[in-house]
Amino acid sequence: MIATRKLGELTVGAEGLGLMGMSQAYGVRNDDNESIATIHRALDLGVTLLDTANVYGPETNERLLGRAIADRRDRAIVATKFGIVWGADGSMGARGDAAYVKQCAEQSLTRLGIDHIDLYYQHRVDPTVPIEETWGALSELVAAGKVRHLGISEASADTIRRAHAVHPITALQSEWSLWTRDIEAEIVPTARELGIGIVPFSPLGRGFLTGSITSTDDLPADDMRRRLPRFADGNIDTNLAIVTALRDLAAEKDVTPGQLALAWVLSRGADVVPIPGTKRRTYLEQNVAAAGITLTADDLARIEAAAPRDAIAGARYPEELARAAGK
Structure with missing residues (x-):
């Protein structure tokens, strides 16, 4: 059993489990039986924070989680999310008006059973709706007992402060790993000042830091990573040099590159709960x-040297997916 950590006042296992890939994105070949068995095994190991969203599938991921926990809800x-909407051109948008917030919550409760x-979580911030309106609606859901804790994802420091002033934020979910460190300068300090826990998604760099991907040819034809600049020809070779360096360090500790990269995220603080x-x-x-991996000061220095903060080639997202991020 893994140890527990605190996200605000919420106690969870030190790692959570991201469920998106069970239903979409990474060359999905659905095996619901194995997915449910994985969720059950996670709970047995003390991985209690199970992360889904209404858009995963869409909708099917919440139903899958509902089936998996039907006999072990306690x-x-x-954790689920609302707020992302997709344009006809494949661009990512956001919606956060009060009526939509409440509608999404009711629908998620039904799908999850x-x-x-x-x-x-507010999955993405709607730039056309004052954050105070969105969070006013969320606070009403808490008052009604339909939601216990609130989170926000991919939000700016200013937005986090404004939302937190309406109702306390328990967790901030943003991308954080050895190849995505944008939140370290301003957003992490803001979260810590306000007592907000941090839930890094893609802590393994969308699988890249495991060393299992050496070219785009390793990805299924329908894998969304084929659209991401960091996996593109020209960038991927630069990024592979970092994985090679991590592999050498990992071998010294008799662990995998992915385990070393994940241990680095876990070392960022007791308020950090990654969701690989x-x-x-x-x-x-x-x-x-x-x-269970202990990283010494020397280990951390060598990891930082192997994966310098600004060494990653390519943006996180292509333009059509980036527009709604970080508001």
């Missing part, structure tokens, strides 16, 4: 083992 911390959501995603028990167990 052991699971259910539960009477309350443990942690409800997987749909297989084997990889889940490897990820959980990373929580």
Whole structure:
């Protein structure tokens, strides 16, 4: 069993489990039986924070999680999200008006088959709606007992402060890993000042830091990573040099590159609970083992030297996916 950590006042396992890949994005070949077995194994290992969203699938991921926890609801911390909407051109947008917030919550509760959501995130911030309106609606959901804790994802420091002034934020979910460190300068200090826990998504660089991807040819034809600049020809070779350096360091500690990268994220602080995603028990167990890795000051210095903050080639997202991020 892994140790626990605190996100604000919410106690969870030191690692969570991202469920998106069970239903979309990474060359999905759905195996619901294995996915459910992976969720059950996560709970057995103390991985209690189970992370989904209404847009994963869409909708099917919430239903899958609902099936998986139907007979073990008391052991699971259910986190889901609202707010992302997709344009006809494939661009990512956001919606945060009060009526939509409440509608999404009711729909998620139905799909999940539960009477309350443990942690409800605003997935992306709607630039056309004052954050105070969105969070006013969220606070009403808490008052009604339909939601226990509130979170926000990919938000700016100013937006975090404004939302927190309406209702306390329990968790901030943003991308954070050895190849995405944008939040360190301003957003992490803001979260810590306000007592907000940090939930890094893609802590393994969308799988790249595991060393299992050496070219775009390794990715299925329908894998969304083929659209990401960091996996593009020209960038991927530069980024592979970092993985090679991590592999050498990992071998010295008799761990995998992915475990070393995940241990680095876990070392960022006791208020950090990464949610590596997987749909297989084997990889889940490897990820959980990373929580037992101790990194010395020398280890951390060598990791930083192997993966310098500004060495990654390529943007996080292509333009059509980037417009709604970081508001």
